[in-house]
Amino acid sequence: MKNLLIFTLYLISGAVDCSDVIGFTGGSVIITCKHKRYSWRPKVFCKMKTQSECDSTKSAHSYQQNIWVQNGRISVSDNSQQFTVLIKQLGSEDSGMYQCGESGRWSHDVNLTVITYPCCSGPERMTGFLRDTVTISCSYPEEFTTTSKAFYRQTNGNIDLITDTTESQKGRFSVSDDTSSKVVSVRISDVREEDGGVYYCGALGGGESVSYESLFTEIQLQVTGSSTAIIIIIIILTVSVCVTLLLIGGLVLIYKLRHSLVTLDNQTATLNTTTNDYENDLPRNINISPEYYTPKAKSHQSDSVYQNLAQSAHQSDSAYQSLQEV
Structure with a gap:
């Protein structure tokens, strides 16, 4: 607290340089303070x-x-x-005047201005495949069209610079800046896997005494198995589904064929049964025929009786004639 008071009194009495810093809502900003009278004494940012x-809550x-010392x-x-300062998860309330330096x-x-821009609305998630190439693209605001762009990685709570547009190729990392579309890739x-x-x-900004790096887009990269293996798995699954x-x-089809055959067999059996019944009925019709002709035989017998009667009538005529002669 004593050092902070001394530092504040010194700031009031001494000449102070002023630098503008731009940050974005939801992003982070890294501010670096330098001076010709720099020493190893404790430094303060507030x-x-x-x-x-x-x-005191923002110092x-x-x-x-x-060693990184964190306060919120x-x-x-x-x-x-x-002297390096990192402010994470910027909000509009972080805008204002700050001071950094060495006590006494x-x-x-440092005049920090936090603005809202669609590119910095929240973290983006990407998936990369082992041994493949992954491309990360970020849109940036108009304010950074003419400035250098940079790419960082968070390691154990720290944010480390990997490469920037002043060096297009660095190991397995390469960076390019399309200023017409305002996209850095x-x-x-x-x-x-690592x-x-x-x-x-x-993006990089500032001057010699105070420089800054405004981190406007966060990307969470997940590395998984190779795309070739994924394709093979997809092919295997597709073939399995087709075979199934x-x-x-x-x-x-077999069920339908069997069902059709059973139906056909049932129809054939029914037809055979009907034919057999018809054939079984036919002899009974034949047996009826003699009974049908029997009455004719009796009719013939009646004719014989009639003839006999006629003969008897003829005999009566003969007797009649005999009577007349007597």
Whole structure:
């Protein structure tokens, strides 16, 4: 607290440089403060509540070299004659005047402006395949059309620079900037399992005393098995599905054929039964025929009787004639 008070009093009495820094809602910003009188004494970064007072909730102090010290969303590190400040998850309330410097020796004013832009609405998720090439593309605002672009990776809570547009190729990483469409692209070749993690697209700005790196897009890269293996698995699954459908279709066809054969057999059996019944009825019709002709025989017998009667009548005539003669 004493060092902060001394630092604040010094800022009021001494000359102070002022630099503008641009950040984006949801993004992060890395601010680097340098000075010719730089030493290994503790450094301070804070947001000014008034011209003479710092906001203790938005300040951080470095007491050891090469160690990041965190206070909420603000982290600071004193490293090789430069004082680095990282502010994460920027919001509109973070806009304002800040100061960074060395207690009792030097300081810089930093005017941070946080704006909202569609490119920085939230983290993007991507999938990369082992041994393939993955391309990460980020849109950037108009404010960074003429500035250098950079690509970062988060490691153990720290954000490390991987490459920027001043060096198009760096190992397996290559970067390109299409200023007409305002898109910066990074290609990672021969993707490995350890390449998975959180990356950031950013832009460089500022001057010699105060420089900054505005990280406007977060990318979460997940590395999985090779695309060739995925294709083979898809082919195997497709073939398996086709074979299964063919088997089902074959079984359905066999079932229908068997059902048709059973139906045909039943119809044949029914037809045979009907024919047999007809043949069994035919002899009974034949047996009826003699009975049908029997009455004719009796009729013939009646004719004989009639003839006999006629003869008897003829005999009566003869007797009549005999009577007349007497």
